[in-house]
Amino acid sequence: MKLIQAQQLMTSSLRSLPQGGRIAEILAHSVNSVNPAHCIREHLKRAGCELVINGDKISLDRYRRVLLIGFGKASLPMTRAAANIFSDKPIQGITIIKKGIHEELSEVPQNIRIYKGGHPLPDRDGLEGTQEIIDLLSSITEKDLVLFLISGGGSALLTAPAEGLSLEEVSRLNELLLRCGASINEINTIRKHISRVKGGRLAAQAFPAPTISLILSDVIRDPLDMIASGPTLPDPTTFEDALSLISKYHLEEDIPSAVLAHLKNGELGKVPETPKPGDPVFKQGYVKLIGNNYQSAASAVEKAASEGFHTLHLTSCYQGEAREIGHFLGAVLRQMATTGDPLPRPACLVAGGEATVVLEKGRQTGRGGRNQELALGATKVLDNLSDAVLLALATDGNDGPTDAAGAVVTGETHQRASSQGLSLQAHLEEHNAYAYFDALGDLLKPGLTQTNVNDLIYLFTL
Amino acid sequence: MKLIQAQQLMTSSLRSLPQGGRIAEILAHSVNSVNPAHCIREHLKRAGCELVINGDKISLDRYRRVLLIGFGKASLPMTRAAANIFSDKPIQGITIIKKGIHEELSEVPQNIRIYKGGHPLPDRDGLEGTQEIIDLLSSITEKDLVLFLISGGGSALLTAPAEGLSLEEVSRLNELLLRCGASINEINTIRKHISRVKGGRLAAQAFPAPTISLILSDVIRDPLDMIASGPTLPDPTTFEDALSLISKYHLEEDIPSAVLAHLKNGELGKVPETPKPGDPVFKQGYVKLIGNNYQSAASAVEKAASEGFHTLHLTSCYQGEAREIGHFLGAVLRQMATTGDPLPRPACLVAGGEATVVLEKGRQTGRGGRNQELALGATKVLDNLSDAVLLALATDGNDGPTDAAGAVVTGETHQRASSQGLSLQAHLEEHNAYAYFDALGDLLKPGLTQTNVNDLIYLFTL
Numbered sequence: 001m002k003l004i005q006a007q008q009l010m011t012s013s014l015r016s017l018p019q020g021g022r023i024a025e026i027l028a029h030s031v032n033s034v035n036p037a038h039c040i041r042e043h044l045k046r047a048g049c050e051l052v053i054n055g056d057k058i059s060l061d062r063y064r065r066v067l068l069i070g071f072g073k074a075s076l077p078m079t080r081a082a083a084n085i086f087s088d089k090p091i092q093g094i095t096i097i098k099k100g101i102h103e104e105l106s107e108v109p110q111n112i113r114i115y116k117g118g119h120p121l122p123d124r125d126g127l128e129g130t131q132e133i134i135d136l137l138s139s140i141t142e143k144d145l146v147l148f149l150i151s152g153g154g155s156a157l158l159t160a161p162a163e164g165l166s167l168e169e170v171s172r173l174n175e176l177l178l179r180c181g182a183s184i185n186e187i188n189t190i191r192k193h194i195s196r197v198k199g200g201r202l203a204a205q206a207f208p209a210p211t212i213s214l215i216l217s218d219v220i221r222d223p224l225d226m227i228a229s230g231p232t233l234p235d236p237t238t239f240e241d242a243l244s245l246i247s248k249y250h251l252e253e254d255i256p257s258a259v260l261a262h263l264k265n266g267e268l269g270k271v272p273e274t275p276k277p278g279d280p281v282f283k284q285g286y287v288k289l290i291g292n293n294y295q296s297a298a299s300a301v302e303k304a305a306s307e308g309f310h311t312l313h314l315t316s317c318y319q320g321e322a323r324e325i326g327h328f329l330g331a332v333l334r335q336m337a338t339t340g341d342p343l344p345r346p347a348c349l350v351a352g353g354e355a356t357v358v359l360e361k362g363r364q365t366g367r368g369g370r371n372q373e374l375a376l377g378a379t380k381v382l383d384n385l386s387d388a389v390l391l392a393l394a395t396d397g398n399d400g401p402t403d404a405a406g407a408v409v410t411g412e413t414h415q416r417a418s419s420q421g422l423s424l425q426a427h428l429e430e431h432n433a434y435a436y437f438d439a440l441g442d443l444l445k446p447g448l449t450q451t452n453v454n455d456l457i458y459l460f461t462l
Numbered sequence: 463m464k465l466i467q468a469q470q471l472m473t474s475s476l477r478s479l480p481q482g483g484r485i486a487e488i489l490a491h492s493v494n495s496v497n498p499a500h501c502i503r504e505h506l507k508r509a510g511c512e513l514v515i516n517g518d519k520i521s522l523d524r525y526r527r528v529l530l531i532g533f534g535k536a537s538l539p540m541t542r543a544a545a546n547i548f549s550d551k552p553i554q555g556i557t558i559i560k561k562g563i564h565e566e567l568s569e570v571p572q573n574i575r576i577y578k579g580g581h582p583l584p585d586r587d588g589l590e591g592t593q594e595i596i597d598l599l600s601s602i603t604e605k606d607l608v609l610f611l612i613s614g615g616g617s618a619l620l621t622a623p624a625e626g627l628s629l630e631e632v633s634r635l636n637e638l639l640l641r642c643g644a645s646i647n648e649i650n651t652i653r654k655h656i657s658r659v660k661g662g663r664l665a666a667q668a669f670p671a672p673t674i675s676l677i678l679s680d681v682i683r684d685p686l687d688m689i690a691s692g693p694t695l696p697d698p699t700t701f702e703d704a705l706s707l708i709s710k711y712h713l714e715e716d717i718p719s720a721v722l723a724h725l726k727n728g729e730l731g732k733v734p735e736t737p738k739p740g741d742p743v744f745k746q747g748y749v750k751l752i753g754n755n756y757q758s759a760a761s762a763v764e765k766a767a768s769e770g771f772h773t774l775h776l777t778s779c780y781q782g783e784a785r786e787i788g789h790f791l792g793a794v795l796r797q798m799a800t801t802g803d804p805l806p807r808p809a810c811l812v813a814g815g816e817a818t819v820v821l822e823k824g825r826q827t828g829r830g831g832r833n834q835e836l837a838l839g840a841t842k843v844l845d846n847l848s849d850a851v852l853l854a855l856a857t858d859g860n861d862g863p864t865d866a867a868g869a870v871v872t873g874e875t876h877q878r879a880s881s882q883g884l885s886l887q888a889h890l891e892e893h894n895a896y897a898y899f900d901a902l903g904d905l906l907k908p909g910l911t912q913t914n915v916n917d918l919i920y921l922f923t924l
Contacts (some may be wrong), residue, residue: 221796294801312774312804315790315797319843324786328777331815334683335777339756342774342804353793381781 003035004028004397004446011408012441013389019346019462023389026303026348027458031395031446033299034453036074036151036216037081039291043214046085053212053288060089063145067209068093068112069133069202071158072151072228073101073396074216074451076114079149082214083109094136095149096129096157101448120178121171122159130160130197137205146211148202152218152396152452154228155188160196162262162271169256170194180249184219188229192274193242193266194259195229199274202231203281210284217292218396218452220317220354224287234282235274239266292316293352293453296395300456304348309460311348318353322370323428325355325457326377330390330409333459334381337388337411345387349459357400359431366432369400371455372443375407376433379424385411387462393444396452406444406455407437416440465497466490466859466908473870474903475851481808481924485851488765488810489920493857493908495761496915498536498613498678499543501753505676508547515674515750522551525607529671530555530574531595531664533620534613534690535563535858536678536913538576541611544676545571556598557611558591558619563910582640583633584621592622592659599667608673610664614680614858614914616690617650622658624724624733631718632656642711646681650691654736655704655728656721657691661736664693665743672746679754680858680914682779682816686749696744697736701728754778755814755915758857762918766810771922773810780815784832785890787817787919788839792852792871795921796843799850799873807849811921819862821893828894831862833917834905837869838895841886847873849924855906858914868906868917869899878902 006024014020032038044053051058060066066086070079070093079095093112098119105114117126140146161170173194177187192199203211213232215224225233243263246252252260265271275281294316301311314332318325329351335341336349343349355370368376371392378390393399393406414424420439427436437443468486476482494500506515513520522528528548532541532555541557555574560581567576579588602608623632635656639649654661665673675694677686687695705725708714714722727733737743756778763773776794780787791813797803798811805811817832830838833854840852855861855868876886882901889898899905 294803298803314776314804315794316801316803317796317843318790318793320786320789320793321783324782325790327782328780328787328790331780331782332777334779339778341756341760341778342776381779 003032008446013408013410029303030296030300031449034291034296034451036077036451040078040081043290064143066091067146070095070149072154073098074151094133117157119153119156122156126157126159130158140209142208144209146206146209148213148232150228151216162194169258173255173259185226186245188226189237190242191229193239197231198229199235204275207281213287214290222292234277296453297350297352300350309346309348310343314351316352322355322357322373323377326374330378330381333388337385337461345461347461351457354454366430368431368433369402371399371406372433375409379409379413382411383414389460391458394455397446397449402434404443404445408442465494470908475870475872491765492758492762493911496753496758496913498539498913502540502543505752526605528553529608532557532611534616535560536613556595579619581615581618584618588619588621589629592620602671604670606671608668608671610675610694612690613678624656631720635717635721647688648707650688651699652704653691655701659693660691661697666737669743675749676752684754696739758915759812759814762812771808771810772805776813778814784817784819784835785839788836792840792843795850799847799923807923809923813919816916828892830893830895831864833861833868834895837871841871841875844873845876851922853920856917859908859911864896866905866907870904
């Protein structure tokens with residue numbers, strides 16, 4: 001899997017700055033620091049016949065076989081890197097990747113089967129792959145070591161509806177959940193209770209074999225039991241929680257009746273609960289977060305410091321309306337550029353998280369993504385500032401329904417756009433950030449990066 | 463004029479923290495650092511027969527009289543402090559203060575006349591005071607030294623409609639401007655072109671006497687020509703700008719016809735433009751910013767550092783939707799409390815600016831102000847955090863149409879409120895932050911402070 005090159009992140013504004021290349025290098029470095037294969041190799045090492053995970057050692061002699069079970073957008077590079085580590089052992093594996101991601105499948109060992117599942121809505125291929133995983137796990141013993149390689153998107157890709165529910169019913173529910181305004185944590189609470197694998201049930205399938213879960217986090221604040229709906233972690237949520245969310249979002253009438261009946265049966269104890277903290281199925285389970293937004297932001301800051309920038313890592317957990325966050329961070333950059341607070345020039349401040357764009361109902365809107373809109377929200381307050389740049393980047397390379405990952409704003413953006421007849425106000429009102437930055441040549445377009453630790457906003461003074 | 467005491471800033475949450483008193487002291491210190499009398503004394507000093515303004519010296523022997531002309535919410539303490547500095551000289555003065563502010567009038571020298579004008583809408587008393595100022599200035603010569611003492615609110619208090627316009631017409635225009643969504647800079651561009659005093663015209667009235675303008679800024683980014691509509695500064699805006707704003711906000715049909723006619727006459731050159739940069743009336747004018755948000759935030763940071771906190775001054779120019787800024791700063795505080803980025807414990811991070819609250823049209827709303835709503839916007843993301851506090855404070859002591867200046871949030875706020883049956887979601891939806899924090903005893907209620915440098919948000923980890 002190739003690393004992102006600085007060249008892929010150059011834009012019109014960056015090319016006009018003498019330090020533009022260095023800025024692009026810092027961005028590339030922060031994305032590459034959470035490259036899935038890199039994260040696997042950093043956290044999972046071999047010392048002869050021992051496996052070393054962050055200092056802990058596991059003797060491999062006890063195991064006749066290593067099973068690699070991957071699901072999520074980054075599962076193929078994670079699986080490939082893990083397979084390399086066990087190249088001297090009998091391995092077997094199944095990995096479910098997202099349809100449409102171009103992958104070099106040739107380097108994958110023969111005994112790893114690859115499925116391409118639907119995302120964000122689950123499909124039959126994901127279902128088939130998941131059934132294969134369940135079948136493979138059904139034969140294991142204590143002499144098998146199971147590695148779960150988990151990344152964002154796994155919740156849709158690893159899909160096995162609870163007994164009595166169909167894929168169509170689960171898909172319909174997912175559609176409703178994604179549209180109703182529920183948070184990802186709320187959506188996953190419900191998903192966990194209509195599945196044979198989510199919410200710790202996959203760990204139960206692997207019992208009594210020891211398991212190692214390596215997780216690349218795409219959920220703000222890294223609630224491990226929520227990433228890919230936590231198939232290998234204890235589930236603190238209940239059927240009752242799921243039902244109260246159905247009621248909170250007034251979905252009782254719209255969700256398939258079989259789903260509602262299933263949840264109600266669960267509440268009555270007629271369907272077993274997901275395994276809870278303390279359940280014996282987790283006793284031999286080792287869970288490790290191997291990459292997240294914090295790590296990516298910290299890498300950016302470290303690289304910038306080594307290049308002579310004053311640095312600050314402001315947060316890795318922002319959420320909220322994209323243009324408002326852009327406006328606020330623009331004010332931070334303006335302050336930095338004019339008074340040297342909080343950092344004197346040259347400076348690099350990094351903020352990580354994931355914004356949202358709330359579209360007004362019934363209004364025609366343009367194209368864009370949360371990072372492009374965040375950049376557009378910063379444009380006015382940065383107007384006329386010298387040697388200051390704000391860059392907003394989706395680490396997976398995919399910002400909203402566009403082929404861009406984000407955008408770049410400087411103190412000249414507003415004037416340049418105006419002189420081309422582009423109205424900032426109109427593009428904001430129409431949520432049309434893509435058109436605005438596309439015309440300026442200031443979209444970030446590195447292509448899909450195969451990792452995902454949410455978004456990073458970089459503020460530079462030069 | 464009394465300084466704010468820490469005791470006036472204590473709330474239920476602060477009382478429950480061992481460091482609560484120190485936090486209140488830091489807040490009080492930052493407000494007192496921009497106490498108007500203090501700012502006057504800091505920037506205007508006497509050395510015998512010389513007046514010293516930031517190193518520049520003005521010999522007072524040349525002047526037979528000192529005129530003190532004040533207008534704005536802080537004009538009385540500014541006038542009083544200035545009068546003290548010239549107690550050995552013949553002085554004469556007029557100051558226009560805001561109606562309803564309780565002032566100790568007894569300490570004002572007899573030869574200073576005080577008017578109490580209407581704010582935010584100008585009234586007859588402001589008009590009368592302004593006419594007195596014009597009359598006083600009409601008699602001056604080069605042997606008079608004029609001190610203009612300018613603070614926020616001055617735009618409404620100093621009011622003299624252009625010839626041919628009535629107070630009612632100007633008031634009607636002001637009402638429309640305050641409601642139409644125009645920024646303060648846009649509003650002032652129009653105000654400057656229907657006045658005999660704004661936009662540099664007051665400086666023209668004082669010509670040929672030397673003038674000193676001492677300005678306390680209540681406008682984000684301190685555009686001096688916008689504070690109180692810049693009566694003593696060159697005006698870069700034109701009648702044409704004013705007319706295009708009338709058109710931008712579709713006010714042509716609603717504003718009084720005499721106002722529209724006046725602006726059109728101005729555009730045609732039939733009414734003289736406001737004095738522009740380079741105009742001789744500014745040649746003997748000395749302008750000095752004596753207090754602003756930056757200074758107040760910097761004082762907070764300095765005081766906190768002396769108390770052992772790690773400190774950061776993030777910005778002094780944020781603007782935007784209050785709850786979103788609260789959400790973002792809450793994420794910054796959460797990061798600080800959990801990983802020590804950007805500051806390890808104990809830490810104090812300060813952000814200054816002024817947020818807005820956009821109310822949904824036609825919906826019943828509760829009570830609150832921008833700072834209370836900002837605090838409410840931070841409540842959820844701070845839930846369950848230990849030893850972390852966010853405080854949002856209007857430096858003038860007046861947050862929206864309430865008797866509070868802001869509010870305090872900790873990691874316990876959400877739970878405490880829930881246990882009292884207060885729904886965070888409902889209070890957010892109803893813009894009812896006052897009721898929420900009032901029930902918790904966490905409103906900041908220092909009373910009116912007589913200064914105004916916008917708002918300060920303080921993030922503490924302990």
